[in-house]
Amino acid sequence: MELLARAQQLQAEGCDVIHMEVGEPDFPTPEPVVEAAQAFIKTGRVHYTPALGMPELREAISAFYAEHLDAKVSADRIVVTAGASGALLLAVAALTDPGNEWLLSDPGYPCNRQFVQAFGGRVKSLPVKAQAAYQPDLSQVEDAWSADTKAVLIASPSNPTGTLIDDERLDGLVAITRQRRACLVVDEIYQGLVYGRPAKSVLARHDEVLVVNSFSKYFGMTGWRLGWLVVPTMLTRHIEKLAQHLYIAPSTPAQHAALAAFSSDNLAILEQRRQLFGLRRDKLLAGLQGLGFRIDSKPEGAFYIYANSEHCASDSTELSRRLLEHSHVATTPGRDFGEYLAQQHLRLAYTMSEARIEEALDRIRLAL
Numbered sequence: 001m002e003l004l005a006r007a008q009q010l011q012a013e014g015c016d017v018i019h020m021e022v023g024e025p026d027f028p029t030p031e032p033v034v035e036a037a038q039a040f041i042k043t044g045r046v047h048y049t050p051a052l053g054m055p056e057l058r059e060a061i062s063a064f065y066a067e068h069l070d071a072k073v074s075a076d077r078i079v080v081t082a083g084a085s086g087a088l089l090l091a092v093a094a095l096t097d098p099g100n101e102w103l104l105s106d107p108g109y110p111c112n113r114q115f116v117q118a119f120g121g122r123v124k125s126l127p128v129k130a131q132a133a134y135q136p137d138l139s140q141v142e143d144a145w146s147a148d149t150k151a152v153l154i155a156s157p158s159n160p161t162g163t164l165i166d167d168e169r170l171d172g173l174v175a176i177t178r179q180r181r182a183c184l185v186v187d188e189i190y191q192g193l194v195y196g197r198p199a200k201s202v203l204a205r206h207d208e209v210l211v212v213n214s215f216s217k218y219f220g221m222t223g224w225r226l227g228w229l230v231v232p233t234m235l236t237r238h239i240e241k242l243a244q245h246l247y248i249a250p251s252t253p254a255q256h257a258a259l260a261a262f263s264s265d266n267l268a269i270l271e272q273r274r275q276l277f278g279l280r281r282d283k284l285l286a287g288l289q290g291l292g293f294r295i296d297s298k299p300e301g302a303f304y305i306y307a308n309s310e311h312c313a314s315d316s317t318e319l320s321r322r323l324l325e326h327s328h329v330a331t332t333p334g335r336d337f338g339e340y341l342a343q344q345h346l347r348l349a350y351t352m353s354e355a356r357i358e359e360a361l362d363r364i365r366l367a368l
């Protein structure tokens, strides 16, 4: 956030800053979604919806799982939320009693530890290794387990690494958490943004997990603040009460807009964008490797590359600062995502055109 503020300051002073620190698609909201929102708002009938979300949107999400991800998820297990953030918050609120422990990947999405601590929980970090695709190993989870462990949270594809967990390990995590009467939460916010392999959901093979998703990334709707949480049926009522008290209901215009997100026209636009992201990933990956950065585990999803910067800096926070000040390329230092090998890594987002990526690579080359 400090870097972002500095980047914006430089921009206000007239510098041409390349924003590789931002975690949101550069594309505008697709036209079918904008049109649906406009048509709805014109009616003026913008009232509260049920706390769990509009029934027709929950049905549409359920149909999306069935048609595109081969997963049977009944609408009564789907909770519409204010982004994946709202879904994570509800999941943590529902599962955490003071003193409970959550196992979280390091590096990982930085807000998760704050959510857990806000509800009196404790975080135990799992330092995830590049050789394990930056996803927790089963032995690591077993070794970290304590009498207070309540839940394991992973993200696949992951932020900041763009790496995916394989089915075998996922099955192992489901088995471990089930045996120990704990919960597995899988953040699938980048689920549609996968390159060179089909998009999947853990819900195609397991029902007893909690799954977070969002309209922010694949659907290109960050600012609409809409996402969802899939829960085992026995948790729905509990989650409904939390949602009612915490925020009454998710945004009504955003829910009406999101109904158009699953139309075939819209999905065709999203597929084109996904392909562009794949090309950008290839360009940035090859370019960074050409500049001596090591990418220790190939990113297969999301829109980030987690690059090892040891060849040119002993502290990636300082490197990030210098790249911003001297080259006007904004990146995110590893320190934002945890502590494990953080100073050796930078996260770079490819949420920009290939031409802009080339420009960024040229500037980094000069800086090095």
Ligand SMILES: Cc1ncc(COP(=O)(O)O)c(C=O)c1O
Binding pocket: 023, 082, 083, 084, 085, 086, 109, 155, 158, 159, 187, 189, 213, 214, 215, 216, 222, 226, 227
């Ligand atoms: C892994 C992960 N989870 C959750 C979120 C929250 O996203 P939103 O609330 O916009 O859906 C993000 C945002 O960058 C993320 O990277």
